[in-house]
Amino acid sequence: MVRQPSVAAQNRPPLTRERIIEAALHIVDGQGLGRLTMRRLGDALQVEAMAIYHHMPRGKEELLDGLVSHVAVFPARPPAGEDWRRALREWATAYRARLTAHSGVLPLVVTRRNPAALSDTAASLREILRRAGLPEGAAADGAHALLGYVIGQTALELRGPSPGEPPTDWDARFTAGLELILTGLSSRARRP
Amino acid sequence: MVRQPSVAAQNRPPLTRERIIEAALHIVDGQGLGRLTMRRLGDALQVEAMAIYHHMPRGKEELLDGLVSHVAVFPARPPAGEDWRRALREWATAYRARLTAHSGVLPLVVTRRNPAALSDTAASLREILRRAGLPEGAAADGAHALLGYVIGQTALELRGPSPGEPPTDWDARFTAGLELILTGLSSRARRP
DNA sequence: ACCCGTGCCTTTACGCAGTAAGGTGCAGTC
DNA sequence: GACTGCACCTTACTGCGTAAAGGCACGGGT
Numbered sequence: 416m417v418r419q420p421s422v423a424a425q426n427r428p429p430l431t432r433e434r435i436i437e438a439a440l441h442i443v444d445g446q447g448l449g450r451l452t453m454r455r456l457g458d459a460l461q462v463e464a465m466a467i468y469h470h471m472p473r474g475k476e477e478l479l480d481g482l483v484s485h486v487a488v489f490p491a492r493p494p495a496g497e498d499w500r501r502a503l504r505e506w507a508t509a510y511r512a513r514l515t516a517h518s519g520v521l522p523l524v525v526t527r528r529n530p531a532a533l534s535d536t537a538a539s540l541r542e543i544l545r546r547a548g549l550p551e552g553a554a555a556d557g558a559h560a561l562l563g564y565v566i567g568q569t570a571l572e573l574r575g576p577s578p579g580e581p582p583t584d585w586d587a588r589f590t591a592g593l594e595l596i597l598t599g600l601s602s603r604a605r606r607p
Numbered sequence: 608m609v610r611q612p613s614v615a616a617q618n619r620p621p622l623t624r625e626r627i628i629e630a631a632l633h634i635v636d637g638q639g640l641g642r643l644t645m646r647r648l649g650d651a652l653q654v655e656a657m658a659i660y661h662h663m664p665r666g667k668e669e670l671l672d673g674l675v676s677h678v679a680v681f682p683a684r685p686p687a688g689e690d691w692r693r694a695l696r697e698w699a700t701a702y703r704a705r706l707t708a709h710s711g712v713l714p715l716v717v718t719r720r721n722p723a724a725l726s727d728t729a730a731s732l733r734e735i736l737r738r739a740g741l742p743e744g745a746a747a748d749g750a751h752a753l754l755g756y757v758i759g760q761t762a763l764e765l766r767g768p769s770p771g772e773p774p775t776d777w778d779a780r781f782t783a784g785l786e787l788i789l790t791g792l793s794s795r796a797r798r799p
Numbered sequence: 800a801c802c803c804g805t806g807c808c809t810t811t812a813c814g815c816a817g818t819a820a821g822g823t824g825c826a827g828t829c
Numbered sequence: 830g831a832c833t834g835c836a837c838c839t840t841a842c843t844g845c846g847t848a849a850a851g852g853c854a855c856g857g858g859t
Contacts, residue, residue, distance in 0.1 A: 454845080
């Protein structure tokens with residue numbers, strides 16, 4: 416009989432960075448960021464907590480950075496035709512959906528100094544605006560305005576409803592605010 | 608000799624909610640959110656950590672909520688004349704300045720379910736837009752768009768510079784994005 | 800056949816966090 | 830002068846992140 420390596424003998428796939436991050440995301444989505452601890456994460460992976468450090472030497476810092484990258488890296492796809500507004504609307508809607516799907520990670524996205532995670536996304540937006548006819552600087556500013564708006568508005572939404580106020584249609588509100596920015600961008604584009 | 612109460616005998620003003628929050632804010636501003644602990648806060652107030660719980664029964668939760676209220680409540684002043692755009696610009700600039708002055712608290716503003724802290728601010732913006740001639744719903748949407756933008760953009764700024772990219776003039780970028788939204792709002796106001 | 804790294808995981812232990820529970824001393828009231 | 834309540838302290842518990850060291854199976858050189 417062929418002897419399996421000890422890890423496989425415990426009926427458990429070997430640890431990977433990817434598996435660790437997925438398990439962490441599962442905990443955060445299901446129980447909240449506050450319940451993500453190294454020990455619990457170890458339990459979820461059927462491993463002692465310290466085993467994680469072999470794959471992530473920087474420990475929890477590295478884990479949280481990994482979560483941010485996993486959720487926040489989300490570049491926009493360039494428009495098929497001329498309709499750059501449509502492309503931006505689609506990106507914004509999808510990005511908001513992703514952030515709300517992993518709402519526990521949003522504080523990390525906002526907080527952590529992990530610029531690389533957002534710079535890809537910002538670059539894709541900038542490129543779309545540049546091709547729409549905005550000057551270089553205006554395109555970069557517009558890209559960050561969009562990114563800031565989507566993140567900020569989603570954060571406001573996830574803070575929960577103010578008691579004593581009429582319930583809000585956050586979908587409609589998000590779209591309305593987005594159109595404000597798109598209107599402003601249109602007035603600065605080559606083809607307004 | 609008149610015997611002073613023990614508290615005064617230690618040359619220390621009595622504990623108050625206000626003094627506690629101010630000391631906490633001082634720690635966060637000076638050393639970062641991560642270094643705000645109940646024990647350190649107690650030291651700063653020359654008091655044992657557990658004394659704080661007498662004034663804040665919900666402990667650290669209540670303390671953090673207090674910090675958010677202290678920083679994030681910042682209603683806009685209505686315009687002196689007709690120039691609502693100017694009033695909004697002034698509010699946005701001042702609010703951003705306040706957030707960057709207490710950058711350690713921003714993660715809490717974004718994260719914590721403390722809706723009351725922002726609803727006053729949002730209401731003041733909504734009122735300005737309503738008087739500028741926007742319909743009720745559009746005014747509320749616009750107010751949240753502004754709030755979301757300012758918070759989101761400021762959060763992006765405080766994440767720090769992406770290495771390998773040209774240094775950003777965040778003041779100019781903030782203003783540029785703000786003008787995008789103001790342009791969009793103007794096209795929907797009674798007096799565009 | 801033996802040895803010895805190397806990779807992956809476990810064991811143990813330390814310091815610091817938040818806070819529950821109960822104690823202490825003073826001020827004011829009756 | 831006993832009683833009551835406020836403000837603060839003492840002690841102790843659980844859980845956290847992680848440094849340090851140990852074990853253990855594999856693979857390859859000799």
